Amino acid sequence: MKATVFLGGGRITSALVAGLRLAKYKPPLVVYDRHPEKLRRLKREFNVSTEHDLARAVSQACLLIVAVRPQDVANLLDDTANCDWAAGPRLVVSLAAGIPLQKLRSKGSSAARWGRAMPSPVCRIARGLTAVTFEENVAMRQRKQVRDFFGHLGSVLEIPEAHFDAFTATFSPSHGYHALATLARSAQAAGLDRKAALTAAAHAIAGGIFYWQESGQTLDELLREAATPGGTAAATMAAMNRAGYERVVAKGLWTGIKQARINARR
Numbered sequence: 001m002k003a004t005v006f007l008g009g010g011r012i013t014s015a016l017v018a019g020l021r022l023a024k025y026k027p028p029l030v031v032y033d034r035h036p037e038k039l040r041r042l043k044r045e046f047n048v049s050t051e052h053d054l055a056r057a058v059s060q061a062c063l064l065i066v067a068v069r070p071q072d073v074a075n076l077l078d079d080t081a082n083c084d085w086a087a088g089p090r091l092v093v094s095l096a097a098g099i100p101l102q103k104l105r106s107k108g109s110s111a112a113r114w115g116r117a118m119p120s121p122v123c124r125i126a127r128g129l130t131a132v133t134f135e136e137n138v139a140m141r142q143r144k145q146v147r148d149f150f151g152h153l154g155s156v157l158e159i160p161e162a163h164f165d166a167f168t169a170t171f172s173p174s175h176g177y178h179a180l181a182t183l184a185r186s187a188q189a190a191g192l193d194r195k196a197a198l199t200a201a202a203h204a205i206a207g208g209i210f211y212w213q214e215s216g217q218t219l220d221e222l223l224r225e226a227a228t229p230g231g232t233a234a235a236t237m238a239a240m241n242r243a244g245y246e247r248v249v250a251k252g253l254w255t256g257i258k259q260a261r262i263n264a265r266r
């Protein structure tokens with residue numbers, strides 16, 4: 001039986017196989033990496049098959065997932081030139097941030113059809129979000145195969161490739177951790193102890209967003225409900241906006257988008 005094969009057994013592969021196991025995903029999973037100790041750990045923790053030989057890994061794949069850092073993708077794909085693609089995958093999905101389909105297509109087999117996916121590390125608990133995009137020549141059933149695969153790990157969003165870098169810079173859970181850490185630090189500076197500061201900040205961010213998702217109310221309605229004119233929340237938000245809150249967030253996003261493009265050119 002053909003497998004889903006991961007080329008690269010690092011952080012995101014570990015999160016994906018953990019989430020797949022949690023979701024009781026049964027079809028075979030194979031991981032290839034140049035570090036035997038990483039393969040041993042993945043095998044031990046998640047009962048995946050492991051492969052030290054690239055050609056053997058590629059030949060087992062019905063879905064091949066490229067999960068190495070962007071600057072390593074070109075070398076890895078060069079190494080696959082001697083693999084038996086005819087017996088192997090027709091469908092290849094790259095997770096590499098910033099590397100466009102056109103560049104991926106210029107490497108690897110001409111028989112392969114390419115897609116890109118951008119999964120969140122929250123896939124580890126099967127509550128993630130994954131953006132996917134495909135070359136035009138990828139058949140509907142192949143797109144469905146990829147959407148269904150990532151669907152085991154949370155929500156899936158198919159978006160145009162032109163939006164991929166902006167999505168990548170926006171969807172990262174690091175925003176949540178960063179906002180939590182920043183708000184909690186300010187709360188500590190205002191006098192709360194660390195535990196109370198983190199508890200209050202986590203409720204503000206996660207509790208508020210959970211309520212937005214569950215209540216069916218619009219963001220405008222919730223903002224009106226939470227920020228009574230003349231009250232504490234309204235004054236806090238207005239001061240943050242005057243200090244350049246939106247400008248700072250936009251600057252961060254653009255820097256992230258540029259970094260994705262720089263990494264892809266390396």
Ligand SMILES: NC(=O)c1ccc[n+]([C@@H]2O[C@H](COP(=O)([O-])OP(=O)(O)OC[C@H]3O[C@@H](n4cnc5c(N)ncnc54)[C@H](OP(=O)(O)O)[C@@H]3O)[C@@H](O)[C@H]2O)c1
Pocket residue numbers: 007008009010011012013032033034035038066067068069070072075076079095096097118119120121
């Ligand atoms: N981490 C995330 O949350 C996340 C989320 C979405 C997408 N992504 C994308 O996923 C990709 C992987 O990210 P990651 O964080 O999982 O990276 P990582 O932890 O560095 O894992 C990549 C693994 O692949 C190995 N590798 C690289 N080139 C290889 C080769 N030619 N042959 C065999 N093994 C090779 C690396 O070994 P060495 O350490 O020796 O190089 C490393 O063990 C990136 O392109 C990233 O943009 C990551």
